[in-house]
Amino acid sequence: MIGQIAYALPFLAQGLALTLWVSLLVVVFSLIAGVIMGVGLVYGPVPLRWAVRIFSDTIRGIPILVLIFFVYYGLPAVGLHLPSFWAAVLALTLFKTAQVIEYLRGAVGSIPKGQSEAAMAIGLTFRQRLAYVIFPQAFRRFLPPWINGVTDAVKGSALVSLLGITDLMQAINQVIGRTYEAMPLYILGALIYFAVNYALSLASRRLEKRFSFIRE
Amino acid sequence: MSTSSRNDTPALLDVANVSKSFGAVEVLRSVSLQVARGEVVTVIGPSGSGKTTLLRCVNFLESYDSGSIRIDGREVGFRDTGTRQRRSERDLAAMRAETGMVFQGFNLFPHLTAAGNIMLGLTKVRGKSSAEARSIAEHWLGRVGLAHKADSLPAELSGGQQQRVGIARAVAMGPKILLLDEITSALDPELVGEVLEVVRSLAEDGMTMVMVTHEMAFARDASSRIVFMADGGVSAAGPPAEILAADTDNERLRTFLARFRASHF
Numbered sequence: 001m002i003g004q005i006a007y008a009l010p011f012l013a014q015g016l017a018l019t020l021w022v023s024l025l026v027v028v029f030s031l032i033a034g035v036i037m038g039v040g041l042v043y044g045p046v047p048l049r050w051a052v053r054i055f056s057d058t059i060r061g062i063p064i065l066v067l068i069f070f071v072y073y074g075l076p077a078v079g080l081h082l083p084s085f086w087a088a089v090l091a092l093t094l095f096k097t098a099q100v101i102e103y104l105r106g107a108v109g110s111i112p113k114g115q116s117e118a119a120m121a122i123g124l125t126f127r128q129r130l131a132y133v134i135f136p137q138a139f140r141r142f143l144p145p146w147i148n149g150v151t152d153a154v155k156g157s158a159l160v161s162l163l164g165i166t167d168l169m170q171a172i173n174q175v176i177g178r179t180y181e182a183m184p185l186y187i188l189g190a191l192i193y194f195a196v197n198y199a200l201s202l203a204s205r206r207l208e209k210r211f212s213f214i215r216e
Numbered sequence: 217m218s219t220s221s222r223n224d225t226p227a228l229l230d231v232a233n234v235s236k237s238f239g240a241v242e243v244l245r246s247v248s249l250q251v252a253r254g255e256v257v258t259v260i261g262p263s264g265s266g267k268t269t270l271l272r273c274v275n276f277l278e279s280y281d282s283g284s285i286r287i288d289g290r291e292v293g294f295r296d297t298g299t300r301q302r303r304s305e306r307d308l309a310a311m312r313a314e315t316g317m318v319f320q321g322f323n324l325f326p327h328l329t330a331a332g333n334i335m336l337g338l339t340k341v342r343g344k345s346s347a348e349a350r351s352i353a354e355h356w357l358g359r360v361g362l363a364h365k366a367d368s369l370p371a372e373l374s375g376g377q378q379q380r381v382g383i384a385r386a387v388a389m390g391p392k393i394l395l396l397d398e399i400t401s402a403l404d405p406e407l408v409g410e411v412l413e414v415v416r417s418l419a420e421d422g423m424t425m426v427m428v429t430h431e432m433a434f435a436r437d438a439s440s441r442i443v444f445m446a447d448g449g450v451s452a453a454g455p456p457a458e459i460l461a462a463d464t465d466n467e468r469l470r471t472f473l474a475r476f477r478a479s480h481f
Contacts, residue, residue: 117277118323122337122389123313126305132336136327 005184008175015171016192022085022167023154026092030153031146033093034100039130041101042108052101059098064156067091072163088160092153099149107142108134140211147204151197158193168192226289228253228424229393234273234283243269244280245448251393254422258435258456261445262472267428270445271395274426275315276308287314287392313341316386320398322378324370330357330381331366334388342389356384360414376407383414387423394418396427412438432476436460444469 041052059067071094072087082090111134119129161170172189176182227250236244243266251257259267272278274285276293279302285292292311295301303311325333331353338349357363360380362373370378379399386394396415400408412434419425419438429435435442435456442459444452444466452459452466464470 112321112323114319114321114323115325118317118319118325118385120277120309120312121275121315121317121319122385123309123341124337125309128309128340132340133325137325 004179004181005175005188008171008179008185011175012168012171012188012192015166015168016196018166019154019157019168020196022089022092022157022160022165023150025089026096026153026157027150029089029093030096030100033097035104037097038101038104038108041105043126056098056101059094060102064092064095065159065162067095068159068163084163084165085160088157088163088165092156092160095156096149096153100146103142103145103149104138106145107138110141111137140208143204143208143211147200147207151200154196154200155193227251228255228288229274229426230284230286230289231270231274232284232286234270234280234285236269236273236278236280243448244273246283247445247448247450248283249443249450249453251424251426253424255440256419256423256425256427256438257441257443258439259426259428259443259445260430260432260435260459260472261451265445266448267445268397271317271397271426271428274393274395275312275317277317287311309341313337313389314392316389316391316394318379318382318386318394318396318399320401322370322375322382322402324378324381324385326370329367329369330362330373330384333370333381334385337385337389352388353384356388357381359417360384361410374407375403376410379403379407379411380414383411383418387418393424393426396425396429398428398430400429400431430476432460444472446472 037052037055040048041056044052062070068088068091071082071091072084075082075087115133115137116129119133124132157167158169160167161173164170166174168189172185176185179185229249229251231247231249233246233248234244235242235246245266247266247270249257249270259270261267269278273280274287274292276285279293284294290296290311292315293303293308295303295307302308324330325336328336331350334353334356335346335349338344338352339346342349344352354363354366357366360383362377362380362384365373365377365381370381373381382399399415400411403411408431412431415425415427415434416438427435427439437456439456441453442456443450444459446468452464452469458464459469460473462470462473464473
């Protein structure tokens with residue numbers, strides 16, 4: 001049994017690499033899109049606020065699995081054919097973006113209005129106000145939920161196996177298919193996911209400490 | 217429209233017929249006010265009379281519905297074309313850099329040190345190197361008696377010290393005019409004096425100031441002119457001795473002063 005698992009390890013490692021790659025893409029794309037849309041939600045003109053609000057509420061109201069199937073099986077109906085890998089990345093990114101929008105809104109919304117006004121009064125432009133006054137203060141509040149979200153992204157990426165993508169989850173299933181050793185392999189898989197996410201949690205705690213400059 | 221004050225020198229700040237409503241409430245009713253270079257004008261009046269709103273219109277933290285506000289002949293919030301087209305973000309920022317504002321709640325940036333608060337505008341708006349900005353910040357911190365607190369965070373300072381940093385942050389930018397919005401109202405009584413002392417010394421240096429305050433004694437001593445606002449309009453304006461006289465024939469003002477005396481003495 002140990003021999004069979006050892007034999008499967010390089011294959012699992014490939015799956016893990018794909019899991020991490022999907023997670024990384026989703027985290028980066030959703031961070032960029034979510035911060036931009038979140039700024040639109042907080043500071044934008046009313047029509048833009050509404051658009052972002054509707055996007056966020058709609059996406060968050062749909063189970064992630066439905067979203068994945070919708071993008072992969074549904075979008076071809078309107079002429080958009082995505083390979084399974086990119087369909088999965090897009091669906092997970094949409095899902096995560098909606099969350100990032102809410103983290104950003106909460107974090108920026110917690111900064112008193114007087115901070116923006118003081119920044120305006122010394123002549124900072126909108127971008128400068130965000131960059132030097134609002135974001136540095138909001139960052140500390142944004143970080144904990146966002147890191148939580150990153151670990152969710154790693155775990156949630158297991159769903160891409162449903163589109164036949166050989167990520168860690170799918171690799172485990174395939175090894176089980178050959179060896180009929182379900183329990184040891186699921187435990188191994190759980191340990192690998194745990195190791196990745198625990199490392200992320202530790203890193204986030206470090207970061208939070210480093211940015212706890214405001215005493216309350 | 218005239219931009220000269222009654223002393224024939226062009227007014228630095230020229231507020232002409234400014235009106236503003238928040239929904240159905242008219243907070244400013246055709247307010248006009250001219251402030252010459254070096255003048256210290258104090259705005260007094262009951263709460264809700266529009267004092268703070270007026271001040272916030274001067275650096276366009278609030279927009280207004282009609283009228284004009286000019287500093288050195290330039291409209292603050294709208295383009296010079298006279299079309300009431302709002303200035304671009306960049307232009308507005310540049311205009312605001314010419315007016316300093318000190319807030320009732322200090323509004324220091326909590327993630328920056330005292331020096332950092334002052335340096336931010338100097339480096340990002342004025343384009344100074346950080347060494348230059350640091351030396352300017354140290355100069356102004358010295359002026360407000362806080363040279364030794366340059367590297368303290370706002371949370372480590374008392375209210376009076378924070379407000380003095382707030383003043384230093386505003387004046388370090390070299391504004392043409394300084395707006396002081398009830399800057400001692402949030403302070404414990406024993407800390408008020410140190411802040412007013414700084415304002416007094418700036419006035420002696422010839423800094424043009426418009427301040428909203430409830431410190432009548434200070435207003436009497438430090439202002440060149442006092443403006444009394446009531447119900448969104450200027451009800452009386454003149455030299456302190458004239459405005460604060462107990463026997464003024466402006467009934468509103470008399471009532472205000474009587475109430476004020478009753479609650480403060």
